[in-house]
Amino acid sequence: MSKNLVIVESPAKAKTIEKYLGKDYIVKSSFGHIRDLSKGDGAIDVEKGYLPKYIVPTDKKKIVTELKKLAKDADVVWLASDEDREGEAISWHLSEVLDLKPSNTKRIVFHEITKSAILNAIENPRTINVDLVNAQQARRVLDRLVGFQLSPVLWRKVKPSLSAGRVQSVAVRLIVEREAAIRAFTTSSSYRIQGEFLASDKKIKADLSKRPSSFEDAQTFLESCKGATFKVGNVDVSPGKRNPAAPFTTSTLQQEASRKLGYGVSKTMMLAQRLYENGHITYMRTDSVNLSDFAIQSAKDAIAKEYGQEYSKVRAYANKNSSAQEAHEAIRPTNFETNMAGADDAQKKLYQLIWKRAIASQMSSAELERTTIEIKNDKNTEVFKAKGEVIKFDGFLKVYLEGTDDEDAEEDSGLLPKVTVGETLGLDQIVATQRYTRPPARFTEASLVKQLEELGIGRPSTYAPTISTIQKRGYVVKDEIEGKQRNYEVLTLKDEAIKTQTESETYGADRNKMHPSDIGKVVTEFLIQHFGDIMDYGFTASVEKQFDEIAEGMKNWSEMIDAFYKPFHKEVEKTMETAERATGERALGVDPKSGKNIIARIGRFGPMVQIGDAEDEEKPRFASLAKGQTLDSVTLEQALELFKLPRVLGQFEDIDVKANIGRFGPYVQLQKLFVSIPKEEDVMSITLDRAIELILAKRVADANRIIKKFEEDEDTQILNGRWGPYIKSGKKNYKLPKDLEDPKKLTLEEVKEIMANQPVSKRGKKK
Secondary structure, eight states: OOSEEEEESOHHHHHHHHHHSOTTEEEEEOOSOSOEEOSSGGGEEGGGTSEEOEEOOGGGHHHHHHHHHHHHHOSEEEEOOOSSHHHHHHHHHHHHHTTOOGGGEEEOOOSSOSHHHHHHHHHSOBOOOHHHHHHHHHHHHHHHHHHHHHHHHHHHHTOTTOOOOHHHHHHHHHHHHHHHHHHHOOOOEEEEEEEEEEETTEEEEEEESSOOSSHHHHHHHHHHTTTOOEEEEEEEEEEEEEOOOOOBOHHHHHHHHHHHHOOOHHHHHHHHHHHHHTTSBOOSOOOOOOOOHHHHHHHHHHHHHHTOGGGBOOOOOOOSOTTOOSOOOOBOBSOTTOOOOOSSHHHHHHHHHHHHHHHHTTBOOEEEEEEEEEEEESSOSOOEEEEEEEEEEOGGGGTOOOOOOOTTOOOOOOSOOOOOTTOEEEEEEEEEEEEEOOOOOOBOHHHHHHHHHHHTOSOTTTHHHHHHHHHHTTSEEOOOBOOEEEEEEEEEEETTEEEEEEEEEEESOBSSOBEEOHHHHHHHHHHHHHOTTTTOHHHHHHHHHHHHHHHTTSSOHHHHHHHHHHHHHHHHHHHHHHOOOOOOOEEEEEOTTTOOEEEEEEETTEEEEEESOTTSSSOOEEEEOOTTOOTTTOOHHHHHHHTTOSEEEEEETTEEEEEEEETTEEEEEETTEEEEOOTTSOTTTOOHHHHHHHHHHHHHHHHHHEEEEOTTOTTEEEEEETTEEEEEETTEEEEOOTTOSOGGGOOHHHHHHHHHTOOOOOTTOOO
16 A cells, blocks of 8 residues: 555546656545535534534545545545645545544645646645635635525515525626616717828828717818818827736636637636646636746746747736735746647637736837827817827737727727828818717626626635526526617718718627626615625625635634624524515506506516506416516516417417417427427517427427337336436436446336436535
């Protein structure tokens, strides 16, 4: 048996590390946490200083048994989980569950999986940092307390099956408030006036310094330019510099991968995890922009070799965020000479982004020449300005330029022709284009991370799970928002004549942006009204700072939770007793047939419209909202249309085909056959032909789904599922053995035997 047992978090990491250690080491994975808070209310003993009750989940018992045996036989156990708070907690749980002795247990950390880093860690072990463990434990306990206290309030006061979270609910609030700002935004317009002038047959595009607010003002200005002589008023040429961005932190990597590669936050972190575990990059959960001396020297050598010495400039970056607490390096390649790495295209693209950003951060500034040409005329006092930028030395731009979220950024004209002060310019045309102001932009996943970081909410390890959770819970959606059409005016002065055109554009369309669902809005409004502190940005940030203080050994974790929990618990009890039910109710008008009120509100199964009240003799009628409709936007006319559902589209096989909206969305129906209508299609406009198409496709899919039926037991079938063949008996599903060759050959007796000997369910397994 090996003298040394090294325990890491993931099997991929285990394989990589095993390559670097000799035959005296065996490397095993714990597959993440081996212990978690128990289910239900009894997980935290509030009376005993918020003592958490931990259990080993069923799916981890086999791993624990194996690790216990290996640990017992080893001379030294090396705990090598990640170097952040979560990793420290994993090591602590391992030491507790495996009953490890301090005398032969060593904690090692490394921020990259390279031979030198692993051997250096082995030479410099330490003990488990209890302060880091307590910070992780405090977050876990507090979040469980908040979730378990708030969720029942939402079940009773809003809608069953809802849940709330300390950071997630605040993130949803940001999206709800952004949507409210968009709805409240009043659009105004002005005219951007751009002249195209000629200097020695070369064009100069220049913008007027001011923008007229009305069509009449724009027209008056163009009229005043008829017959004008345009001359160069002033030429300003000044040197400039552009500096590279700092190397990546978790949040800046997520933002840039979104802008440049179109990756969501969770995908970016999953790919970065793979790159880290295979030894290609440093640890990917960090809020530090620092690079080690070794990394700076490696980058310097790689730059000099690839681009030349003049492209190299050693730079040190400091954290703007005073609470940057994970104290690692920034995210960088482990080997700067490798400019391509990764197991697939997605990993390779992310690696190259990380490599370029890190290399660029140690390169020379780009040297520019910025030119501004002022153009005046003899008919009015207005000044046109042409701005150009010429790169004299590309520096870091040879490798990388940071992306931007600014959709309205106007580009410079690039290289401008040489002109002299007083030189007369020819006029090709002057164009005045009506431009509308834009409301605030909806959040992308990455721009939401940026906002959370700026507010001090969450930490590198929490961004991706937070954004994933609020979407899974249905509080936030990313479906496509269709734009609307509007007209805008274009006035053109050319050859001393003004031509006016009316053109159209689409505005308000959004793809892949986050906006709140109706239930997200109603829950947010309810929580703000009754739990102001929990939903306050400053308060949430102060809780994060207190976790940092616990990690630094400056604060007692149970005292911190006590100060938070006691007033919060009182608020929960008060809200349960006194708060009215929140439905987001909105009056739409009166039903012309019955004279009863029509309202839009949240119902048991989501947003809906209702005719009549519960107190009426006749029961109220209900209809679910259709695609694209919200409680805020649905009109009386649309509501009346919804009450016409189900729509009878016509007949197929002498049976009525209906279209309707149900608990799980819009569908078409043929007797007992229900077929979902695809998301991009509308229940109010779907045709009979399209419905028949969906019905026939569903029949084919259902026929292919059945592998075998049993005449002697109609409730039991072998079916084809998403993950392969399985047994369905009544309402229960059963797995088939992996080594089974042909499920069709199974007899009913063999099927019953398989059902009776099912392996223990692995539900609740941590992803």
